[in-house]
Amino acid sequence: MDKQLKRMATMQRIQTTGLEIFYQKGYHNTSIDDILKELRLSKGAFYYHFQSKEEFFISIVQNLLFRKVYSSLIEPIEGEEDPLNKIAACFDNALETAEHNFLDYGFVLSNFITEFNGKNPDIMNYLQDILKVWEVNLVTALQKGKTDGYVNRHIDSEAVATYLISSYIGIRTLMVEGNGKMLRYKYIQQLRHYFKLIEHKEPA
Amino acid sequence: MDKQLKRMATMQRIQTTGLEIFYQKGYHNTSIDDILKELRLSKGAFYYHFQSKEEFFISIVQNLLFRKVYSSLIEPIEGEEDPLNKIAACFDNALETAEHNFLDYGFVLSNFITEFNGKNPDIMNYLQDILKVWEVNLVTALQKGKTDGYVNRHIDSEAVATYLISSYIGIRTLMVEGNGKMLRYKYIQQLRHYFKLIEHKEPA
DNA sequence: AGGGTAACAGACTTATAGGTCTGTTTATAG
DNA sequence: CTATAAACAGACCTATAAGTCTGTTACCCT
Numbered sequence: 329m330d331k332q333l334k335r336m337a338t339m340q341r342i343q344t345t346g347l348e349i350f351y352q353k354g355y356h357n358t359s360i361d362d363i364l365k366e367l368r369l370s371k372g373a374f375y376y377h378f379q380s381k382e383e384f385f386i387s388i389v390q391n392l393l394f395r396k397v398y399s400s401l402i403e404p405i406e407g408e409e410d411p412l413n414k415i416a417a418c419f420d421n422a423l424e425t426a427e428h429n430f431l432d433y434g435f436v437l438s439n440f441i442t443e444f445n446g447k448n449p450d451i452m453n454y455l456q457d458i459l460k461v462w463e464v465n466l467v468t469a470l471q472k473g474k475t476d477g478y479v480n481r482h483i484d485s486e487a488v489a490t491y492l493i494s495s496y497i498g499i500r501t502l503m504v505e506g507n508g509k510m511l512r513y514k515y516i517q518q519l520r521h522y523f524k525l526i527e528h529k530e531p532a
Numbered sequence: 533m534d535k536q537l538k539r540m541a542t543m544q545r546i547q548t549t550g551l552e553i554f555y556q557k558g559y560h561n562t563s564i565d566d567i568l569k570e571l572r573l574s575k576g577a578f579y580y581h582f583q584s585k586e587e588f589f590i591s592i593v594q595n596l597l598f599r600k601v602y603s604s605l606i607e608p609i610e611g612e613e614d615p616l617n618k619i620a621a622c623f624d625n626a627l628e629t630a631e632h633n634f635l636d637y638g639f640v641l642s643n644f645i646t647e648f649n650g651k652n653p654d655i656m657n658y659l660q661d662i663l664k665v666w667e668v669n670l671v672t673a674l675q676k677g678k679t680d681g682y683v684n685r686h687i688d689s690e691a692v693a694t695y696l697i698s699s700y701i702g703i704r705t706l707m708v709e710g711n712g713k714m715l716r717y718k719y720i721q722q723l724r725h726y727f728k729l730i731e732h733k734e735p736a
Numbered sequence: 737a738g739g740g741t742a743a744c745a746g747a748c749t750t751a752t753a754g755g756t757c758t759g760t761t762t763a764t765a766g
Numbered sequence: 767c768t769a770t771a772a773a774c775a776g777a778c779c780t781a782t783a784a785g786t787c788t789g790t791t792a793c794c795c796t
Contacts, residue, residue: 331742331793338743352650356560359783370745371785377743381784438705442646445708446556456709487718490706494719497705498698501642504649505660514691515698522726534764538773563753574775575755581773585754738796745790756779763772 339377341367343388351436355385355443382451389440389454396433397458402465411473412523415466419496420516426500427508434462435500463489474528483526495519543581545571547592555640559589559647586655593644593658600637601662606669615677616727619670623700624720630704631712638666639704667693678732687730699723 346363353362360374360381378384400422408414426432437458444451466489473479499515549570553562564578564585582588604626612618630636641662648655670693677683703719 334743334793354560354647354651356558357651360785361783372746372787373744375785438702439646441708442643442705443558447558447561452709459706484718484721487722490703490715490718491699491722494702494706495695495699496702498642498700498702499694501646501701501705502663502694502698504645505656511694514688514694517688518691518695521729525725525729538763542773564755565753576757576776577774579755739794741792741794743790743792745788747786747788749784749786751784752782754779754781756777758775758777760775761773763770765770766768 343392347388347392351431386451386454393433393437394458397437401434402462405469406465409476410478411469412527416516416520423512426503427512432500434496438497463493466492477528480526480528488526547596551592551596555635590655590658597637597641598662601641605638606666609673610669613680614682615673616682616731620724627716630707631716636704638700642701667697670696681732684730684732692730
């Protein structure tokens with residue numbers, strides 16, 4: 329029974345550093361040997377646990393990426409009151425970790441989407457699924473915000489959700505250059521500015 | 533003298549279809565042979581005109597990408613009055629061509645930025661330069677809008693510009709899946725919504 | 737303790753892709 | 767018309783990377 333644990337442990341190890349290197353260098357630009365060299369493991373070990381590079385990547389998407397996106401960008405908003413402030417704080421928080429060159433999973437996601445778009449429909453589906461979960465959750469939060477009196481009832485929740493996701497993905501694409509702190513500040517500023525429009529206005 | 537023309541013509545041919553295929557399949561995932569096969573040309577022809585794959589790509593960025601981004605996203609706004617409406621119309625127009633699966637150069641740009649980030653600083657600089665020109669132009673247009681009475685004087689033009697670019701890049705990343713028409717509609721709707729905030733308010 | 741299997745090592749195979757090199761065509765100049 | 771160089775063809779070289787296969791180590795079970 330201990331072997332099961334060992335198996336899981338090494339698979340986790342390979343997947344974790346695999347995601348890191350895929351993120352840094354891109355999928356097509358990283359070889360299995362790159363990952364194995366970092367781990368001081370052999371080809372035999374890798375292909376004992378995974379069938380192929382593609383299957384390996386998909387396992388990363390499902391096991392790591394999905395859960396991380398969920399815990400960093402979805403869960404913090406779920407069920408909370410005052411969704412707009414929660415969303416702004418959550419985005420700000422995620423962008424802060426991104427500043428310090430840590431893995432920002434929302435961005436990793438869009439990164440891979442651009443890389444696999446039109447090339448691998450199979451992988452694309454898994455990636456798009458995560459986006460959909462994210463979007464659905466934002467819509468739900470906004471709708472709940474309406475009934476709780478935090479969000480203007482006349483806004484189109486779905487449109488706002490896609491607008492939020494797109495702006496987030498975009499700002500992260502721009503932040504690659506290094507002046508992240510300034511970009512983050514400007515972005516959050518405009519985001520909160522935008523939120524003023526869709527807040528619930530108390531009738532005078 | 534006619535040879536010069538022929539030289540330019542074939543170089544243009546290779547570059548044009550090169551950009552198309554690089555856009556479709558990504559830089560690392562397309563081989564020189566892919567491009568040459570499409571053109572029914574030989575390795576000899578290619579390496580007679582270009583030193584390497586990388587130098588070839590850079591020439592595409594400088595010759596094609598820069599000019600196309602300029603003509604599709606920068607020039608239409610330049611010097612116009614009522615910049616907000618101009619920007620919205622310009623973005624809407626660019627997104628419409630993107631719907632029909634044509635090359636949308638603003639997106640191609642961000643596409644390559646994500647692909648080369650952290651991998652090739654040399655190419656990254658050329659790509660970032662285009663972004664900077666875009667941003668500077670937006671800032672200029674917004675500032676001019678202030679003096680012309682179209683834009684609220686209290687807004688931070690630079691922050692708005694980065695916010696605009698990031699949202700545009702983001703929405704294009706999302707549009708890869710196919711439901712482009714709906715996404716475009718939602719995006720432009722929210723964009724115009726956002727613009728109401730930074731419009732010039734007539735004093736009552 | 738020892739047999740058996742899971743877990744891993746690493747040499748090998750094969751395909752692909754960037755780049756080279758030599759030969760051939762084409763076209764302009766004198 | 768011919769010499770000469772530009773423009774191109776395509777076989778070849780070489781490095782890399784995905785995947786295979788055989789051998790070896792480590793651990794569990796009886």
